[in-house]
Amino acid sequence: MSSDTNAAAGGVAAPERAHGVSLSEAAQEKVRSLLAQEGRDDLRLRIAVQPGGCSGLIYQLFFDERELENDAVVDFGGVEVVVDQMSVPYLNGASIDFEDTIQKQGFTIDNPNAQGSCACGDSFS
Template identity: 70%
Template sequence: MTVQDESATATTHGATLTDAAAAKAKALLEQEGRDDLSLRIAVQPGGCAGLRYNLFFDDRALDGDLTADFGGVTLTVDRMSAPYIQGASIDFVDTIEKQGFTIDNPNATGSCACGDSFN
């Protein structure tokens, strides 16, 4: 019989940053001369579909935050948002049609026509 030490099992938020998103976030942090910030994703009420993502750089550490490192960028999620973004992938696209961070979330059952919010 083996006993697993729970402290050795890290709990993360389950979201991932693609290499492109991590590289862009790292470049933005370097451009600002900041290495003390993490990239935070939060899910908040809002939009016509009910929920909205908020993606920003943050210097705060909140009680219950879940973190994971991707290519030198710390992705942080608060404990209330974690269930909504479990399995989500954050990417950065740079094409003629679109430039910016995108979020592919398998938990989103639908979104509004403008794509600003989800449910």
């Protein structure tokens, strides 16, 4: 994938579009490990916000083989992170980390755009 951020006019293979999401080294390593377990090299990490949750929006992180026309894609050392066009404004500036402690194991999202969250910690308004 190209690191060129110039917009392509009508091309099928759009250049990489920045989405403003950062992925920590720990998160990159965990994603690489999970991809290795899947045994596929055509998957990328998709991050999206969807309506729902007690505060209005909920995060979704999942592996996806699709790349939609207006997706923003950034490669973090072989880990492609994809954000759909609708989610980009909500995720711009967000950072994703992976915690592996006695108290918690999982991906965490620090999002400066989130004005509030609920007890589940997965949704925001």
